[in-house]
Amino acid sequence: MDTFAKADFSVIGQPLQRKEDQRLITGNGRFTDDFSLPGQTIAAIVRSPYPHARIRSIDASAALAMPGVLGVFTGKDVLADGLKPIPHDPIPKTKYDMKLAGPGGTPIFIGPHLLLPADKARHVGEAIAMVVAETDAQAQDAAAVVVVDYEELPFVLDQRDAVVDGAAQLWDEAANNVLVDTMFGDKAATDRAFAGADHIVTMEFHVPRVTAVTMEPRAALGSYDKKTGLWEVVVGGGGAVRQKSELAFVLGIEPEKLRVMTYDVGGNFGAKNRVYVEYGLVLWASHKIGRPVKYTATRSECFLTDYQGRDLATKIELALRKDGKFLALRSDNISNVGARCVSLSPLGKGSGLITGSYDIPVATLRARAVFTNTMPTQAYRSSGRPEVNFAIERLIDTAAKELRIDRIALRRKNLVRPKAMPYTNAVGATYDSGEYEAQLDLSLEISDWKGFARRKREAARRGKLLGQGLSHYVESSIGTPKERAEITVLPEGRVRVIIGTQPSGQGHETSFAQVIAELLHVNVDLVDIVMGDTKVVRLGGGTHSGRSMRHAGTVMSKASGELIGKAKAVFAHIHQVDETSVSFEDGRFGSPGTNQSLDFLELAREAARHKLPINLKDGLAVVTDNEMHEPVFPNGCASCEVEVDPETGWIDITRYSAVDDVGRCINPLIVHGQTHGGIAQGVGQAMWELFEIDPVSGQPLAGSFMDYGMPRADNMPSFRTEIAQVLSPTNPLGIKAGGEGGTTPALAVIVNALVDALKDYGVRDIQMPTTPYRIWRIINEAKRKSA
Numbered sequence: 126m127d128t129f130a131k132a133d134f135s136v137i138g139q140p141l142q143r144k145e146d147q148r149l150i151t152g153n154g155r156f157t158d159d160f161s162l163p164g165q166t167i168a169a170i171v172r173s174p175y176p177h178a179r180i181r182s183i184d185a186s187a188a189l190a191m192p193g194v195l196g197v198f199t200g201k202d203v204l205a206d207g208l209k210p211i212p213h214d215p216i217p218k219t220k221y222d223m224k225l226a227g228p229g230g231t232p233i234f235i236g237p238h239l240l241l242p243a244d245k246a247r248h249v250g251e252a253i254a255m256v257v258a259e260t261d262a263q264a265q266d267a268a269a270v271v272v273v274d275y276e277e278l279p280f281v282l283d284q285r286d287a288v289v290d291g292a293a294q295l296w297d298e299a300a301n302n303v304l305v306d307t308m309f310g311d312k313a314a315t316d317r318a319f320a321g322a323d324h325i326v327t328m329e330f331h332v333p334r335v336t337a338v339t340m341e342p343r344a345a346l347g348s349y350d351k352k353t354g355l356w357e358v359v360v361g362g363g364g365a366v367r368q369k370s371e372l373a374f375v376l377g378i379e380p381e382k383l384r385v386m387t388y389d390v391g392g393n394f395g396a397k398n399r400v401y402v403e404y405g406l407v408l409w410a411s412h413k414i415g416r417p418v419k420y421t422a423t424r425s426e427c428f429l430t431d432y433q434g435r436d437l438a439t440k441i442e443l444a445l446r447k448d449g450k451f452l453a454l455r456s457d458n459i460s461n462v463g464a465r466c467v468s469l470s471p472l473g474k475g476s477g478l479i480t481g482s483y484d485i486p487v488a489t490l491r492a493r494a495v496f497t498n499t500m501p502t503q504a505y506r507s508s509g510r511p512e513v514n515f516a517i518e519r520l521i522d523t524a525a526k527e528l529r530i531d532r533i534a535l536r537r538k539n540l541v542r543p544k545a546m547p548y549t550n551a552v553g554a555t556y557d558s559g560e561y562e563a564q565l566d567l568s569l570e571i572s573d574w575k576g577f578a579r580r581k582r583e584a585a586r587r588g589k590l591l592g593q594g595l596s597h598y599v600e601s602s603i604g605t606p607k608e609r610a611e612i613t614v615l616p617e618g619r620v621r622v623i624i625g626t627q628p629s630g631q632g633h634e635t636s637f638a639q640v641i642a643e644l645l646h647v648n649v650d651l652v653d654i655v656m657g658d659t660k661v662v663r664l665g666g667g668t669h670s671g672r673s674m675r676h677a678g679t680v681m682s683k684a685s686g687e688l689i690g691k692a693k694a695v696f697a698h699i700h701q702v703d704e705t706s707v708s709f710e711d712g713r714f715g716s717p718g719t720n721q722s723l724d725f726l727e728l729a730r731e732a733a734r735h736k737l738p739i740n741l742k743d744g745l746a747v748v749t750d751n752e753m754h755e756p757v758f759p760n761g762c763a764s765c766e767v768e769v770d771p772e773t774g775w776i777d778i779t780r781y782s783a784v785d786d787v788g789r790c791i792n793p794l795i796v797h798g799q800t801h802g803g804i805a806q807g808v809g810q811a812m813w814e815l816f817e818i819d820p821v822s823g824q825p826l827a828g829s830f831m832d833y834g835m836p837r838a839d840n841m842p843s844f845r846t847e848i849a850q851v852l853s854p855t856n857p858l859g860i861k862a863g864g865e866g867g868t869t870p871a872l873a874v875i876v877n878a879l880v881d882a883l884k885d886y887g888v889r890d891i892q893m894p895t896t897p898y899r900i901w902r903i904i905n906e907a908k909r910k911s912a
Contacts, residue, residue: 800846
């Protein structure tokens with residue numbers, strides 16, 4: 126039986142200011158581009174200008190003759206050196222993930238991802254060759270004269286087009302470009318429920334493609350030491366341990382020969398969690414030329430070639446009784462994975478949540494993943510959940526309008542009740558805990574939902590249209606199941622914790638320290654969290670899927686329990702008392718057989734002065750592994766009001782409120798900040814962000830901030846946010862997750878509000894992003910038709 130340390134929650138739950146902020150805001154961060162090495166060289170990438178083209182030949186002679194050029198490397202060189210494809214392993218591995226499969230139950234073909242392709246380019250911006258030179262200017266100039274002879278090929282960009290007979294094929298191994306085709310639910314029962322329904326609502330949506338736009342462009346600095354045979358790379362990623370094993374596989378070396386260092390990460394949101402070709406390229410090139418090689422992407426390269434997010438097409442149907450009771454749901458979801466499959470998390474996570482927060486007795490889902498000539502997609506913040514939440518919440522608003530039922534009453538009638546928890550939904554996902562109606566009620570209260578009519582009249586007097594939107598949500602947090610914590614209480618009076626999950630801005634140095642301080646009864650300022658360097662971090666799952674605090678909190682609780690047990694043995698040995706007589710109360714060790722009372726730090730100093738037996742020779746130190754497969758299901762409710770100028774289509778968000786059940790909240794200051802950022806990210810997609818690709822040429826149209834709309838301080842309102850804490854029974858601290866709840870409902874909240882604002886124009890739905898130009902066109906088209 127696992128022993129977990131007990132907490133009294135005097136430090137956990139406090140809004141402590143982040144330890145790391147002083148370092149970060151004073152320019153003392155350790156971001157990837159801050160690192161340089163003696164003799165360092167610079168890499169530039171030759172990228173495909175075509176969405177689909179055969180590589181006939183590459184002529185690098187002119188580039189190699191230019192000043193400062195040290196090498197030009199191509200896909201043929203990759204094959205000649207025996208480099209392997211990146212082993213992305215996109216299929217989730219926990220016991221409770223939705224089990225995806227290829228067509229007819231076949232194994233899933235993901236499309237080999239070599240560092241440089243030798244056969245074809247499969248999307249605009251794909252790396253075709255790498256130039257290494259003494260300076261950035263020399264590398265860029267040389268890359269510009271590398272001549273690639275391409276044979277243009279037919280291409281396909283939209284997943285709905287890709288599955289049609291006769292569409293351009295990316296891989297011979299994937300007929301009709303389909304790599305996943307899986308059915309979930311009870312089709313026969315669903316069909317019967319639809320046959321007996323009083324009303325059926327059907328809608329189709331495309332949640333378009335966006336990109337993460339991280340503050341620091343992705344970068345990598347690789348070096349190979351010929352004397353020691355050791356390889357090192359500094360990258361800004363989300364999982365150093367995983368990236369170490371994958372890069373070692375690519376290079377064909379033992380993992381012990383490779384050190385991956387990930388310190389401060391200038392933004393991630395999932396985009397940096399998987400290996401990029403440049404990470405392997407700088408290591409390989411360093412081995413080839415005998416000097417360190419550095420690559421830093423330009424902002425335009427990031428727009429073209431960062432792993433992107435969303436891009437789900439869905440057709441969804443809801444069957445209802447005339448009184449509004451939900452009877453059944455049918456959905457057909459097609460995920461666009463791009464030219465290669467990097468992650469199936471968006472499709473898998475979304476598949477388990479198609480029924481949302483609602484008690485829908487039966488459902489059927491067809492889940493497909495499709496190759497297209499676009500950049501691969503990845504698990505972008507809240508991975509797959511905003512897309513399916515958007516579909517169900519838009520469907521419910523539409524159903525309410527068609528049935529002439531109040532949309533709040535319709536939701537209230539169908540929400541899963543607390544007494545039903547744990548609740549298994551119609552496609553097999555089991556929600557651990559939640560009080561959904563309570564979160565709905567709190568959301569209505571803090572948003573002053575009842576005061577909307579008055580505000581709408583006031584807006585009308587100014588010639589504006591006011592709309593009100595709401596979205597309930599439930600999302601899942603699973604993530605890589607294994608995690609490790611190494612805790613050492615040092616004689617000099619500090620506690621060092623080595624942990625495998627790592628931050629990309631979430632404040633782990635503070636919140637993780639709070640957990641340790643609580644469990645060991647030490648001052649939080651004396652706890653040092655060590656992460657991100659595989660020289661010391663040997664196991665861990667990184668940060669993704671809202672897993673960090675839950676997995677770290679659980680393994681730290683387990684490790685603390687083991688450490689307390691070991692500390693009792695140390696105390697007993699030093700004071701020559703029976704170990705069973707030693708207690709740990711209020712942060713101090715003692716025994717009736719002695720008048721001594723020591724806290725952890727005092728005991729560590731005392732232990733350092735004694736010769737301990739072999740089983741205690743490491744002193745107050747433990748290494749603890751944990752494997753946790755159980756998912757948790759954060760949930761909540763968000764609402765907003767938008768004001769539309771019918772003359773220009775301009776939109777102002779005048780109110781936005783959010784209630785999020787995160788389970789146990791470790792640091793509310795950090796969680797509120799995460800909620801604010803999550804809202805901005807979701808609202809950004811709903812209103813401005815779009816990675817648009819020209820359907821005729823296949824060329825991306827978003828290559829800079831001139832082309833890509835972003836949320837900014839001047840277009841975001843003040844937020845009203847509340848944290849609910851319904852504890853999860855799946856882990857000792859009751860944690861769910863707090864990093865993604867702001868994003869999950871935001872798409873539906875904005876579109877529901879805009880459809881409400883434009884309801885007098887006969888609007889049933891609005892495609893995202895809901896730009897002023899799109900709104901202006903909708904209004905004027907409605908006016909033209911009515912005239």
